[in-house]
Amino acid sequence: MSGVPEVLHARFHRHAYPMHAHDTWTLMLLDSGIVRYHLGRHEHGVMTSFVTLLPPGVPHDGKAAGPGGFRKRVVYLDDTQFGPGLVNAAIRTPSFADPLLRRRVHQLNVALARRTENLEAASRLAMIRERFLGLLGDAPAAPGHRAGLAHDLRDLLDAQVVEGVTLEDAAQTLHSHPTHLVRAFTREFGMPPHQYLTGRRVERARRLLLTGEPPARAAVLAGFYDQSHLARHFRRMLGTTPGRFAGLKSTGRPTE
Template sequence: MADEAPQLTAWQPDVHGVREVLHARFGRHAYPMHAHDSWTLMLLDLGTVRYNLGREEHGSSTSLVTLLPPNVPHNGRATGPEGFTKRVVYLDDSLFAPGLLDAALRNPSLEDPLLRRRVHQLNVALSRRTESLEAASRLALIRERLHTSLGSSAGPGPSRAGLAHDLRDLLDANVVEGVALEDAAQTLHSHPTHLVRAFTREFGMPPHLYLTGRRVEKARRLLLSGETPAQAAVGAGFYDQSHLARHFRRMLGTTPGRFARRPA
């Protein structure tokens, strides 16, 4: 199975706060460092995964619920030859209190059987595509449980490198247009080299790769909304469709066209 092409199903449900659902089976594909503008709520149904979140390494297995905070770079790779199967719900960053971000950074994978059962039930409801009220109700219970589980451990977070976070905010505000390094340095009153070093040290990846990942993220949403790969490429800030396809395959192990293909 590890040699087979990735199998992915992705869609945008009509449920408040849910940006995207992705169910996927990966063999040897390894996610490079990237970031989402949403919370990532993940279950593994097969295999185990190691990942770096910011500057720390973590692991996830089928008994855990993983919650990754928005705008924090991470990667992911299977730890065994069987690969991994996952179900992911991408949630709007407004659903959780700001204080949970640092708590999730410290403890992103939770051993909580009740929470795992609730996240499984949410995925089942979302998969039906017709049970919006049930999905919204189950999401409300999950939000409450996560605030309880993580909120109890939320204390003063690790120190934040202000310059790196300022550059990240600047990139987030200009995903499609992009930001020239010299312009960013002038805006943030810093030297370009210092900016790159600060960002890479804080997030484990250079600014240009962060921006590319955010553009792939935007292209995913455009594809799922019905735009063609060519339209999504331009709308997300890529030069053309082939430019998008190269980075899309690197990120997700498949092409934009196959990602957006509706299941029969």
């Protein structure tokens, strides 16, 4: 995904990182254990309730603070995600015990792991970026509620159900900031844009199945990556698999 050059999920029992630096921002969740590290000549500790953002170009180390090691999930973000003006703020306060932020970073990891939910991942990242900007003291002024913008984005999604649209392209087309787009759409329609697009694709696949298209072909024609990608969303929305739906539609029996 654009802006995310690497994702790392790892567990370490004894390994201790020596001092080193990345050329990316390091967004980390700790799923087990406690980690101690040095950053900017200060020692810090990380627990599982924290979200940590380490700035690029600043040396740090890291090791487990207990005998059980630690397990972490890291998303590396390129320098387009946060400006250089936030480096010093991140050095001063690299970790936050913020439940909402932690949930959003977890959701980003889940979306990235699937490798099929680019719009969802971009939307999650936009909201994470906004949260950090607020916590680090560089939040942009909040825009007013723009129903027209939300409807413009819906029209754009409706016009590209199969092809899809990236959040960055939508923002450029609609002359808005990606985070503003996500917020305006969610406020107006009660769901984020990626969820709306997925629902439209499921409905398209459903119609294709009713015309006799096999599930694998219906998945691709509806804009899904493959049949398993369709099946996951189809079951969640309709309570059955595409194959079972296709088999039941000719009998007239309910598909719940």
